Amino acid sequence: MTDSSRRRPRVSIEGVGRQYDSPQGVVQALEGVSFGVEAGEFVCIVGQSGSGKTTLFRIIAGLEDATSGTVYLGGDPVEGPGPNLGLVFQEYHLFPWRTVAGNVGFGLEKQGVDHEEQERRVRELLELVGLDGFADSYPRDLSGGMKQRVALARALAVDPELLLMDEPFGAVDAQTKRMLQNELLDIWSETGKTILFVTHDVEEAVKLADRVVVMATDPGRVREIVEIETERPRSRSDTSFGEYYERIMKLIRA
Structure with a gap:
């Protein structure tokens, strides 16, 4: 990422x-x-169970109020969920009675976007996530990985300022998880979205993130922020990958 983008x-x-x-x-x-x-x-957030990762996610998303302090998005305080936030959870939360296209276009409908523009945007997003042949399918017909792609496309549909993801690949098998990680990096590169990604998987964080926020427990707080300077694509067999992994694990265990 260039300095001009920061x-x-x-x-x-x-x-x-x-x-x-x-x-x-x-x-x-x-x-x-x-x-x-x-x-x-x-940016990825990692930490042990009890470090407040999910609580922090919910506060940033506007789903829960902070007791103290403030979250700002684009300079404005977050006071609740809104179209400037795209949320992706471990559970897909798709509408089973809607087609893939209907799920992806749901937020656009709520915003009152005209039908022709909705269709154009949905087509673009399904192509982006590799589901352009599944517009008329229903969630029951999809694998877990495909459902998560639909959830990602739905989150991107309203062009949010921030894509906020909570353990999004935690419910899929290891092979699908690696594939979805690579696809997410491609989508991030293509769209330039700001992503805040909560995970318990340190390998996942090292593979994906520009920076990793390591949380401590009792109470949940930031222990350290680790900048990952290895160029992408990153391989688990690289020496630097292992070094970052061990460094973050030591911080988590401390």
Whole structure:
């Protein structure tokens, strides 16, 4: 990525904290989480269970309120879900009664985009994710990997400022996962989208990310941000890949 593409943060997480009440008292799930994601950057968040990754995802997505701090997207505070955020989850959340094209075009319908433009945009996106022959298929007819491609196309349809992904490849087999990772990198390269990607898989983070945000636990907070300087495509057999993997694993275990 060139320096010219990193002129301002697309996303700013500033001092975000989250507390919960429990029978045992107040639980501090997140404390003082701060980092930025620049326009066009691919950032992964990793950490042990209990490090607050999912809570942070939900706050950035506007699905949950922070107890303290603020998330800014494009300079504006995030106050709830909106079309400037494209969300992709581990579960596909496709509408079983809609075709592939109908699922991808759902957000465009909600925005009142005219039918002809909807069809054009859906065709482009299905070609982008390699499903141009499946517009009239239903989710029941698709494999897990194909369903996730539909979910990705649906998220991209409204041209969001940020693509926010939570363990999106966690429900597919290892071979499909590697294929989807490569396809996501191709889509990212082609679209220039800003991506924030939550994963428990350190290998996945090293393969995909420009930077990896390593979360610590009790409470969830940023331990360190690791910049991955190895050129893409990255291979697990490369010495530098293994070095980054071990470095991040040590930070997680610390």
